[in-house]
Amino acid sequence: MNSSKTIYVIVPAYNEEKTIHAVLNSLIKRRYNIIVVDDGSSDQTFNIASKIQSENELYLYKHAINLGLGAALKTGLEAAIKKGADIVVTFDADEQHNPDDIKEICKPILHGSAEAVIGYRNFNHMPLPQRMGNLIMNALTRIFYRSNVKDSQSGLRAFSRKAAKVININLRGYGVSSEIIREIKINNIKMEEVPIKTIYTDYSLSKGTNTKEGLRIFSKMLLDIIKKV
Amino acid sequence: MIYQIVGVIIGIFGIIISIFRFKERKTSLGMLFIWIIIWLIIIIVSLLPEATSILANMLQIGRGLDLILILGLIGCYYLLFKIYTMIENLENEITQLVRETALKNEKKSDQIKEGEEIK
Numbered sequence: 001m002n003s004s005k006t007i008y009v010i011v012p013a014y015n016e017e018k019t020i021h022a023v024l025n026s027l028i029k030r031r032y033n034i035i036v037v038d039d040g041s042s043d044q045t046f047n048i049a050s051k052i053q054s055e056n057e058l059y060l061y062k063h064a065i066n067l068g069l070g071a072a073l074k075t076g077l078e079a080a081i082k083k084g085a086d087i088v089v090t091f092d093a094d095e096q097h098n099p100d101d102i103k104e105i106c107k108p109i110l111h112g113s114a115e116a117v118i119g120y121r122n123f124n125h126m127p128l129p130q131r132m133g134n135l136i137m138n139a140l141t142r143i144f145y146r147s148n149v150k151d152s153q154s155g156l157r158a159f160s161r162k163a164a165k166v167i168n169i170n171l172r173g174y175g176v177s178s179e180i181i182r183e184i185k186i187n188n189i190k191m192e193e194v195p196i197k198t199i200y201t202d203y204s205l206s207k208g209t210n211t212k213e214g215l216r217i218f219s220k221m222l223l224d225i226i227k228k229v
Numbered sequence: 230m231i232y233q234i235v236g237v238i239i240g241i242f243g244i245i246i247s248i249f250r251f252k253e254r255k256t257s258l259g260m261l262f263i264w265i266i267i268w269l270i271i272i273i274v275s276l277l278p279e280a281t282s283i284l285a286n287m288l289q290i291g292r293g294l295d296l297i298l299i300l301g302l303i304g305c306y307y308l309l310f311k312i313y314t315m316i317e318n319l320e321n322e323i324t325q326l327v328r329e330t331a332l333k334n335e336k337k338s339d340q341i342k343e344g345e346e347i348k
Contacts, residue, residue: 037331040327050336053336059335060336061331061332061334061335061336062331062334063327064327065323065327067324067328071324071327071328075328075331075332078328082332144258168254171257172320172324
């Protein structure tokens with residue numbers, strides 16, 4: 001992207017050995033600064049990323065144990081701010097995002113019309129189990145954080161440096177997506193929502209919120225609540 | 230009754246601690262909510278022990294045992310509360326530790342390239 005602003009793309013990865021190579025290469029091709037946070041993967045994710053790093057510019061961090069998506073994003077955000085990023089983008093490692101969308105979600109920040117951008121997926125194109133899960137999460141975000149967004153669980157987001165510094169992540173797991181929405185709201189950060197494409201491969205569907213995984217995440221959320229009471 | 234006063238004081242104390250922890254952002258909104266409900270139940274049961282007599286009658290528990298049960302339950306809940314807050318603090322500390330170690334041990338591609346040039 002032709003701009004004086006430096007864009008850093010954070011890729012949180014947990015056991016993504018099948019897709020990490022393709023995802024990183026697609027980002028390298030577009031010449032973004034890339035920060036990979038391996039969240040204690042037990043597979044080859046870190047080794048694959050290191051191998052790519054030996055031939056390309058790439059910042060690589062590894063959590064010694066698996067902490068969860070929230071912690072991985074926090075590490076990535078902190079690293080990006082330290083490196084002097086003007087814009088920070090979060091990008092899932094499971095190949096579900098189109099790398100060309102990064103340009104689109106950065107535009108509102110480059111034009112100064114927003115400090116935070118959430119890419120929203122078209123729920124009509126989403127298989128039913130995914131759609132149900134995401135609609136429920138949107139409803140929960142609305143009830144608990146009083147923030148009405150089109151896609152609270154989207155993994156593709158962009159933040160200005162200012163917004164990235166203000167956003168305070170406390171949750172370790174998947175709840176982080178909703179927490180970010182809340183942080184945007186309570187800190188009065190100007191937010192825009194931009195439509196993004198979602199690529200549904202068999203793999204990303206198996207990794208994403210399908211019925212089985214959805215139930216698993218839901219029971220995990222319930223367990224988390226019970227555990228934390 | 231002494232146990233009534235003790236129950237109410239512990240309940241209020243619990244609510245204050247819960248709100249305090251929420252303000253320090255150590256617990257989430259949902260947890261605060263659930264804990265306040267639990268502490269409120271303890272306060273209500275302390276103030277209106279008659280409310281429990283229906284249950285006591287159903288379970289055929291005598292009055293003497295009631296006192297011990299109530300005190301025991303309050304004590305157990307308080308201990309559980311303490312243990313969970315401790316575990317939560319530990320979790321947060323471990324998270325911070327792992328994250329900071331990761332940030333310090335950044336693997337830079339430049340370093341590898343320099344290393345190769347030296348060879």
